[in-house]
Each structure stands twice: as C-alpha cells, then as structure tokens.
Amino acid sequence: MTKYAAEFLTTSHSKSFEQDHRKIINYNIGKYDTSVANSLPRFFNLENSKRKAHVIKWKVMENLDKLLPEFESNFQRKGGKVIWANDAAEANQEILNIINKAKAKTVIKSKSMVTEEIELNEFLEQHHIQTIESDLGEYIVQLLGHKPYHIVTPAMHLSKADICKLFNKEFGTPIDATPEELTLKARELLREKYTSADVGITGGNFLIADSGSVALTENEGNARLTTTFPKIHIAVVGIEKLIPTLADLDLFWPLLSTHGTGQNLTVYNTILGGPRQENETDGPEEMYVILLDNGRTNLLAQKDQRQGLYCIRCGACLNACPVYKNIGGHTYQTTYSGPIGSVITPHMQGMEDFKHLSFASSLCGKCTEVCPVKIDIHKLLLLNRRDSVEQGLVATGEKVSWKLWKVGMRKRKMMDMLSGSWKNRILKYMFKKTWGETRNIPEVSPKSFSELYKEQNPE
Numbered sequence: 001m002t003k004y005a006a007e008f009l010t011t012s013h014s015k016s017f018e019q020d021h022r023k024i025i026n027y028n029i030g031k032y033d034t035s036v037a038n039s040l041p042r043f044f045n046l047e048n049s050k051r052k053a054h055v056i057k058w059k060v061m062e063n064l065d066k067l068l069p070e071f072e073s074n075f076q077r078k079g080g081k082v083i084w085a086n087d088a089a090e091a092n093q094e095i096l097n098i099i100n101k102a103k104a105k106t107v108i109k110s111k112s113m114v115t116e117e118i119e120l121n122e123f124l125e126q127h128h129i130q131t132i133e134s135d136l137g138e139y140i141v142q143l144l145g146h147k148p149y150h151i152v153t154p155a156m157h158l159s160k161a162d163i164c165k166l167f168n169k170e171f172g173t174p175i176d177a178t179p180e181e182l183t184l185k186a187r188e189l190l191r192e193k194y195t196s197a198d199v200g201i202t203g204g205n206f207l208i209a210d211s212g213s214v215a216l217t218e219n220e221g222n223a224r225l226t227t228t229f230p231k232i233h234i235a236v237v238g239i240e241k242l243i244p245t246l247a248d249l250d251l252f253w254p255l256l257s258t259h260g261t262g263q264n265l266t267v268y269n270t271i272l273g274g275p276r277q278e279n280e281t282d283g284p285e286e287m288y289v290i291l292l293d294n295g296r297t298n299l300l301a302q303k304d305q306r307q308g309l310y311c312i313r314c315g316a317c318l319n320a321c322p323v324y325k326n327i328g329g330h331t332y333q334t335t336y337s338g339p340i341g342s343v344i345t346p347h348m349q350g351m352e353d354f355k356h357l358s359f360a361s362s363l364c365g366k367c368t369e370v371c372p373v374k375i376d377i378h379k380l381l382l383l384n385r386r387d388s389v390e391q392g393l394v395a396t397g398e399k400v401s402w403k404l405w406k407v408g409m410r411k412r413k414m415m416d417m418l419s420g421s422w423k424n425r426i427l428k429y430m431f432k433k434t435w436g437e438t439r440n441i442p443e444v445s446p447k448s449f450s451e452l453y454k455e456q457n458p459e
Helices: 003-016 019-042 046-062 064-077 088-101 113-117 120-126 136-144 160-171 179-196 222-228 246-261 296-300 306-310 316-320 322-327 338-349 351-359 366-370 377-390 396-410 412-417 420-430 449-456
Strands: 081-085 106-109 130-133 199-202 206-208 213-218 232-238 268-272 286-292
Touching: 003 322, 003 351, 019 246, 019 316, 019 322, 046 064, 046 246, 046 306, 064 081, 064 286, 081 088, 088 120, 088 199, 088 232, 088 286, 106 120, 106 179, 106 222, 113 120, 113 232, 120 130, 130 136, 136 160, 136 179, 160 179, 179 222, 199 222, 206 246, 213 222, 213 246, 222 268, 246 268, 296 306, 296 338, 306 338, 306 377, 316 322, 316 338, 316 366, 338 351, 338 366, 338 377, 351 377, 366 377, 396 412, 412 449
Parallel strands: 081 286, 106 130, 106 199, 199 232, 232 286
Antiparallel strands: 206 213, 213 268
C-alpha cells in the first residue's frame, strides 16, 4: 500500500465521523442541489444538449493535433504568444521567465484549478514573488494555508463562523460580521492589489480554436480585473479545454453555469483574443497562453478512458457523489477530487500512487447521471481498476485471496466443505478490522443452498 493510499484510508475514516464537517458540506451541497434543480428545467431538451456537448468534445479529442495549432495560429495573429509546456516544471519555469524579464515583483491571480495543479503559488513564493488570490474563496483558503476543497467552491468546507474568525484574526473585522461585510472587506483589501500588480494570471474555461480566444467564466469580476489592470496577462490552460468555434459557447456556457452553480449564466463571461490593440483603451500590453500537457496525453492515449478529458470542471459529480459528501475534498490529496478526479488523476500522476481512488466509489452511477457532457464516469472507474490489475499493482495477499475465492466459487463441493458456523468464524476473525470495525459482519446461513435443496427435494 502506498503512502497516499494509507493516508487516504486514515483521513477518510476520520472525516466520515466528523459531524461538524458533514453538517457544513451537506448544508452547502443542499443549497447547490436546490439551485440546480430549479435551473435544469430551463433547458428545452437537456439530454439533447448534453449529448451534443459530448459529441463536440469527442471531435475535439479526435482532432486535437489539428485544433491546437489552429488556436495557436489565430491567437498569435492578434499579437498573443503561445508557450507549450510538457509538465508542471516547464510551465512554472516559463511563467518565472516572463516575470523576471518584466522585472515584476507582484502577481494577482484569479481562480484557476490548473495553477493549483502545477503548484504555481508555492513555486513563485520560493522565488520571492508575492502572489495574491483574487477570488474570495481562493483568498480565504490562501490565508488559511489550505488547498481548495472543491473544483468550483474552494472554501466549501468552511462555515460563516469559520470565515468570521479568520477575518477577525487577520483584519480585525467584527466576530459576528455579515457575509456582505466580509465581502466588502475583501474587496477593500484586494482592489489596491489589482492596480499595483505587475502580472495577472488566470486559467481558461475554454480555448476557442477558430477565433484564437480564451473564454473566462466567473461570478465576482476578479478575473476581468486581473486581465485588465496588469501590463502582462498569462493564461495557463490545459490542452483539453479546446472547443472548435465561438458558436459552441452558446451550448457550453449555459451547461457549465447551470451544472456548476445552478445559474442560467454566470455573472461575468469574458472572451479575450490577445493583448490590447491600437484602437483599444484597456487590456494588457502582453498576453501569453501556456498550453499545459502535464499527463493529459497519457490519458489521451487510453482509448477507453480518454473521455475523462471531456470534463468542463463544473463540479456536478462531486456534489452528487455520496463518497465525496462523507470524506470531503482534502482527503483525496489531489487537485481534482471526487469522481472525475478519481478517473483522471491515476493517468496524470501515476496509477501506482493513485489507483486507490478508483476503488473509493460506491459505483452508484450518480456522477455519470449528472455530468453535463455525458462522461461515463463510473465505467471509467472500473476501467482504471482493470488497468491497475493488469499492471500488476495489486498486493500479493489480495491476489492469493481472489484466486482461492475463484477456485471455491467454481466448485460446489469446496463451497460446502465448511459449515455455516465455520464460515461465520472466518468472516468474524478475518474481516473484523476491515469490514467489521464500523459495520455488522454479515451472517452466513447455518445450512448451505445444497443442503436446503436436498432437504426440500429428497427425490
């Protein structure tokens, strides 16, 4: 068992019985469920929309080698610069090079899961460059020194009281401050950072191939400010975020907002096509797009599982997952948690270290049901399990146990060799510390099926 798997088991056991944690998560996800339930009926034909989105993303993955150069060419035509990064180290180094060349000292950053993936904040801090998160949720977890808890809602694990205590400690706000007062304080603190920052860094919800543009979706306006005030804008985006045409946003923006937050459309939706042009009054002087691989081509090479790359990061599968709702986002120890994280992480960060995530599922299928691009998530979890076995990443004891079980199940005489009482003893003592610690051990009938059948059919 790897250290990640061991820590996962320990933490998930602890979190499952942490009542305050479960109360906060269930309350926040309950509010989300209500909003989504009210918004989904506004689609004329939701199933058709999801199916269409799935087909578009399928076409993108099948033609990624053509669409990425198309995006690059169209973006460069407007004065933008594209940098290709194979992994996190390359992406971080390229960002540092841009910052050093501009002699920049401060960075303002909008919410971006891909920069969390490459641990950009930690990297820049090592090089004495101050990075401020401008999204309120990200700013809160940054102050606490936490990682984001959720793909969409970074501070979902915190109650209002927790945030009040944090702001009271850090900024002297009243201990019983209202959400509005906390938001105003954050705005006051962050507004000056926008105007003084040398570089603005964002992610990208979508890359549009035919127009060479980056589409950003948000609710606070922080990304728009991050891309407007600083002289340099760097967008770090995974290569899978492509969509073919500008017209496709008509489908993907509503799907993302409805499944992500229960809104018809998020408050701010921005399309950026490069640095400021001669006839424009605002925008950065330089704009870079860093196209990040970081294991994505490993997943692309898996014909059965590459649909994991269709994900638009709405977080719907996390909110639907009974496992996530019990153990929480930090337990996964990955950037992308929940069902979709369990699918893609073993391919992006190594099957040996993260195969256990594909087993952390009830396989109820709810994740697949709610996915706006119809990713067959629970099937992909099973395929990951298959791959881990084929790659020999199974403990010897487990292999031996399954072989014995297989032999016994295929021969009725062997199944009937032990009486029910003996089988109950085996269950009680062999599974006491695994299954039996928090659940009742199942009891085997005293008589086997064969014995009962013979009694009822003596002829």
